[in-house]
Amino acid sequence: MYHECMPATTPDQVATAILETVPPTMRAIRGQMRSARVAGLSVPQFRLLRFVRRNPGTGLSALAEHLGTTLPAASQLVERVVRAGFLTRAQHPTERRRVELHITEAGDAVLAQCDERTRAWLCERLEGLDPEQLEAIAGALRQVRSAVERERFVEKGMPL
Amino acid sequence: MYHECMPATTPDQVATAILETVPPTMRAIRGQMRSARVAGLSVPQFRLLRFVRRNPGTGLSALAEHLGTTLPAASQLVERVVRAGFLTRAQHPTERRRVELHITEAGDAVLAQCDERTRAWLCERLEGLDPEQLEAIAGALRQVRSAVERERFVEKGMPL
DNA sequence: GTACATTAGTTAATAGAGCTAACTGTTCTG
């Protein structure tokens, strides 16, 4: 894509690019989700539901680890989503100190809608890029993600 | 880099990649910044200082627009940073309703440190990628940023 | 089999950051 004689891109430059790209993107995603109020789901709530959908019966600790937050934060997050009716919090049959999280039908529906809308919003903005560029971006994002998550729950390897 | 015969990457796939990459990256940046408590600067505060450093004497509206938040949010953010001693909020000489923001020496120092540490942390994680990959990532991030910010302050075009 | 430690999760207190709505003042305009 670029000639080899161009000045080499340094990790530092990429770090700057990440710092300039990620926060605005995050805000945009968050704002878009809120404005498209499918059910008033915030980004963390959305990620929580996605995780529970993929890992039915998961406990709070695994959730907190996935979300990258502390246990109390996860606990409160769950509390709100349970109150909203998108999640159930039940006692584990044998391990009574554990909690079993399951997504409700409403949660599943809302998740599908929210997921689709946000993706559609992003897709709208990605129109006009040719497949080659898209592939390059997808690859770059994979690398950013794996770089950033280096040394984070290496043992679980559970995808989002 | 990839063969043309590969299945075409769709905007949808890239959207998914963005949704899977940005939130964890954001959290990682935030967490790293906090743990490296140079001065307890949060990411928004950090971005605020960077903007004021680049645009000395800027007003709140321009700041809010850059940050992508509302005026009240920017006002409060400034309030905290002013209280922390990293920023001055003065009256514009001729336009008395305007505010002139300037970074203090302490702010400049703290910014340089925080900036450097977070960048170093990211750089650490980007080690091992060759310049070609780095260039590809940088390019991809530029595209993501411009895609996400489409229809946002098209008139100002003020870089970060 | 009591005693201690670990594990799973909750509660409380606090703080940052965001929003909308309602407000004060200032400047521009008809």
Add this chain to the structure above:
DNA sequence: CAGAACAGTTAGCTCTATTAACTAATGTAC
């Protein structure tokens, strides 16, 4: 000069996150 438009602030609310302190269940040691 009256009123519209502009620049910020204040107030009230919510959500997310933190740390510290707690309950309750399980596992281990002696």
